[in-house]
Amino acid sequence: MNPLIIKLFLASTHQMTGIPRKKGKRYNRLIFLSGILLGIILIFAGNTAVVKTSTNEFCAACHVHPQATQTWKRSTHVDNQRGVLVNCVDCHLPPKGHGYLKEKAITGIRDVWGKITKDVESLNWEEKSHLEYAKDHVYELSCIGCHQNNFPLGLSVEGKEAHLYYEQHASELHCINCHIAVGHYSQDQIHAKNVDFGMSVTVDKQVYTEPGIIDGLNDFTEFIPDTKVSFEMVAIPGGTYLMGSPETEPLRSADEGPRLEVKVSSFFMGRMEVSWEEYLAFFKQTGVQGKTSDAYLNVKQAGEVDAISGPTPPWGAPDQGWGKGTMPAMSMTHHAVEVYCQWLSKVTDKKYRLPTEAEWEYAARGGTETPYYFEGDPAKYTKRGFIRKIFGVDTTNISSNVNYRLNSMGKSTLPGNTQRNPFGLVHMLGNVAEFCADWYAADAYEMYPAGRVDNPTGPAKGAEYVVRGGSYKDEADRVRSAARNYTKTDSWLKTDPQIPKSIWWYSDCFYVGFRVVCEFDE
């Protein structure tokens, strides 16, 4: 309104000064009047433009991807008992008075640019619906603007506990950490105790009665007795190699050095990452269905194989709805995996465990000393950098070997689609990241004495465990043979509303799995 007021003010002062109007001034007066008119038109037009470009129909005109309108209509923001409708801009723009117009302009320019330069079909909309992307497009102020009471009467006990937790950790949490599906419905993103999880898998195969047999250091097939599940174990002949990466390796991190001469004894390793089929066999045999408290289980003698206390039902959907079967199992905790190995050892009468970090890298390298077991420069396989972002990257070589950020479409994949490494292992790099038995320390390699180290097992104590191989979410640097990573217990359990939090499932990590090794008795 400001320009209008100024114009009116100027016009009136002109009149009040009482200066006699000359003929030539008539022209000026016309300019004043038309200025006022233009001002009025602009204000109304601008306002109309803002209103028109904020309708659901306007948004939907471009956002035709399947995640948008259909899932919105099925969500509780449209389909609810109160008959309240929540529009696109109510969530995807900040509230008015909190940078609404600015964000609208920025979003508008970005969307128009995207519409012109990008192919809607080729964008990975599903990945964008995940929390870490969604967070950038949903304004918490807008959530809170409508949902002003975290403690309404009638709220469930779980809801009260969860909101109490939220209020104490508000700076670390966004409403959609838990309520991600309220605006766009997704059955894969339920936020509830998933009691039926993994209970209905049926595979039309024979039930094995005997476990597999080891005959020397040769590949063998393991059968899990009383289930229909089998998997392949690859013989890895022992040897000596240089663990870690040279300082000249592109995109290397400091924790990969100094390089260490390591001798590893022979062992067997799972050809593939442990699948849902395998993990659910354990879940079904030992899991405590319907029990809600981990504490209840802890009372029982944990760790003792006879009374293995298995996982409780997960919170949410650990498989993200991507399918179970031979897809890699993921999001179970390191503790759960250790119990899995104890259980597997017991039912197959062998010594199964997680690989040590040294074994893992030895197996991943398969005798190579290059960044990957195949040819290629990590720096050329990333999309980082302006030029590569615009012109794209030739990923043919890496893509046939590794399921990583540039080819994964934001998902893990079946083992059949990928080439094997020199030992015959699949997905050592990428797909799901893999737990190792060692505690993580950034300076782990420095702590060993000079010279050759035999079968190192990492630091004696630690807070987080080593995770290797990178995942479908990682860029080319994180899926190198030497790249190291570690568990992040706090952030991986951020939104688990159970008290205490689960010791069996990470509520917020959908990219970590594991691979077993079986000890070889020489």
Add this chain to the structure above:
Amino acid sequence: MEKPKNTSRRKFIENSALLGALGAVGMSQFLQSCKPRVKLDLKPFLDEAPDGELLKAGVVGCGGRGTGAAFNYLDAGPNLSIHAVADVFQDRVDTFRGKLKDERGVELDDANVFVGFDAYKRLLETDVDVVIMATPPYFRPEQFAASVEARKHVFMEKPVAVDPVGARAIMAASKQAESAGLCVVTGTQRRHGRNYTDIYKQVKMGTMGDIVSANAYWNMAHLWFREQQSGWTEMEYMIRDWVNWTWLSGDHIVEQHIHNIDVINWFTGKFPVKAVGMGSRQRRLTGDCFDNFSVDFVYDDEVHMHSMCRQIDDCANNVSEHIRGTEGYTNCKDTIWNPDQTVKYEYEYPLDAEGEIDKTGGNNHLVQEHIDLVTAIRTGEQVVQAETTAKSNLTAIMGRQSAYTGKEVTWDEMMSSDLKIGPEEIVMGPVGMEAIIPIPGSSPE
């Protein structure tokens, strides 16, 4: 539209006078001194709650304290009535009705008298406006949550929970009460004392500098206990002997000592981040509680509170608080001293009708709690104390758990602990719970 009646003008003037008076007292709480302004959120002390529409109260748990609280409520102001009662025991209800009739001439309608574990639910279905809760604290989280759901104002005795799950349930229900416009006052009576409040203001104004350490004491003789009687089930016995059972009372560090711990939390404006404590059972005859605790509580700024409580006959007794600041120290109750032990500030107790110094500070704290509740309801100046009390309660639980286990216990652990004590099922009969007295640590091998 109906024409406003003539009386409304007078009413308006009356109301504005009241508001003005309240406002004036309220304004004085914005304290100015050499320190920056602090808003202490203190309500004025009234000798009597203002008049208003009839407020009917229901009493849940009418043992000694429940009966006392009911009378305190009736003494708080005009137009207050006791309307319903609920208890697990018939004899308690009968005694309560008798007393109410004999001493106050109030007769309760049979239809408003409820007995049993779910009696409180039926009481909540009546048209009472206020619920007075004085059952053993084990029952409080469930009963408070239900009262809030039923949209009742609440007065509840301390402690409000015996375990972390219960304390958090109170915190959440407190937030619900807050958003639903309900008033909740708890029995942490020192916060309703004029003397304590006066010293609190002085401390907040910086009269004794910054707080550097604190002590809290509740050392006294044994409280009371009951022997098992023939005809009582195990559950009945436990409830009648409740102060001696941890699952019912929270142990005496929670049940009694919460008063002193709460004062330190109130004055520091914080809750401790961790605790290491010890305690044991030396003389107690029934139940599974300890009879002495000594706990070192630590606040986030490394200020320590030492808490000490004991219930053993013929020992040195002391029930008090002590806070030391950079420029003096205080007993929190009525005096601030200089570091050289000369008096720096003293609360001026009012004189009673005979001209004697009235150490109760004008009004019994126990009545003042109810005056404050009724005033809050009638003026619309909402007061909800449950969350703060639950946090002081959880502080005491944190100390207890440290003494029981011998380990350091942190606030974060308490805020996410699933510790819930008590039997699986609450029914009159055998309880089926082993009474285990905790032993911290392990013996040398």
